[in-house]
Amino acid sequence: MKTFITDNFLLRNNYAQRLFHSYVESLPIIDYHNHLIPKELADNKLFPNITQVWLYGDHYKWRAMRTLGIDEHYIAGQAPDKDKFEKWANCVPYTMRNPLYHWTHLELLRYFNIDTLLDANSASDIYAQTSHMLASEDYSAMGLLRQMNVESLCTTDDPTDSLEYHQTLAKANNDISVLPTFRPDKVYNLSDSEQYKSYIKKLELACGFAIMDYESLLNALSNRIDFFHYHGCRLADHGLETLIYVENQKFNEAKIFSKALAGEHISLQEQQFFTFKILVFLCKVYNDRGWVQQFHLGGLRNTNNRLLGKLGPDSGFDSIGDFSQAKMMAQFFDHLESTNELTKTIIYNLNPADNEVFVTMAGNFNDGSIKGKVQFGSAWWFLDQKDGIEKQLNTLSNLGLLSCFIGMLTDSRSLLSFPRHEYFRRILCNLIGEDVKNGLLPWDEKWLGKLVSDICYYNAKNYFDFSIQ
Missing domain, CATH: 1.10.2020.10 (uronate isomerase, domain 2, chain A)
Structure with missing residues (x-):
């Protein structure tokens, strides 16, 4: 049987069809967050x-x-x-x-x-x-990307990564820009002391010096950020249940780190305090480098311990979490904003009940210095389907400015996932087309064409200035 995917799939009226086919269908793709394997790209597998x-x-x-x-x-x-x-x-x-x-x-x-x-x-x-x-x-790996007109993409990489495959790709002068993203989640995860000590050993090897205390840990992180920056990295990413803000003078981050290296038990309150201190340090360094910081919030991970032990993480045992987001997010951003050290920021929400919270929080910290400086990120993970995308777009339209949105990403490990950009573009154009059909927007084709083109490509092109030194 033939498929149902026609030229006008998801495009329910002539306005939507015109916007998609004339303005966004052929635009290049900037996929600024995915989990592709750099080795497969460098080897052109x-x-x-x-x-x-x-x-x-x-x-x-x-x-x-x-x-x-x-x-x-x-x-x-x-x-x-x-x-x-x-x-x-x-x-x-x-x-x-x-x-x-x-x-x-x-x-x-x-x-x-x-x-x-x-x-x-x-x-x-x-x-x-x-x-x-x-x-x-x-x-081949790169051939599949060319088929989808991918212009640039950003992988997700641990601070200990050698970036050897990114270097190979850069030397090859490919027509597709493949850049790393700094993902330091393991640096502040003190839940397992043995795993943490093993990770710090890897970090020592990567930066080339011993990490004996908290000061040397910060030096190591600065060292790796400089290394990533030299190799084209302009984004950081963090996966957290919530952003953390801790005002607790009884804790000391240096002492907590020493306890972790010694294999001692770290309380939940100490873990949160340490995470807060590391994140603040990192965010200030990102601001100095002119990077974009991303926060993926709201995931409840690794819920099935039996199958987690058998198959490991990222195997399909995570879900949407129900966490309180607003207060500490506001405090965390305000802490950085108070010293004018809040860099360009994208916050991704996994619980649709919090969409309005995230959009209004982004608006609190847009200071007029940069268009769309703080972004409510695209519908993510369990929400990157038609209903979730529409809800994200509608909430952003109602409480923020859709015109400033930097658009879709794959967040995928598969080289065959890039039609999700087309999927998003069709949904966006249909949403605008339906508003025109229903008399909610004027049929100003030139302006609406610019609106959807900006969201699908040009806003991201300008927001992520990959040319900065």
């Missing part, structure tokens, strides 16, 4: 089959397969790749109304020109056809 490029590491698909009762052997286990693909194909019809159904067919169509519905009957032919196509250089 060819994938032997669609399972390896599409199903490996995709916890969205894994969660759906587990829900349908598929054995782990065919998910993250050792089953042959063809068997894994066929099991996924069997599941696809049962994902209707989940974004996976849209994404699956959009990706098959855009990368492989396959306009057949994926199911048990079509699986074998689609596996053979895609495997044959993936042997071509046009379907």
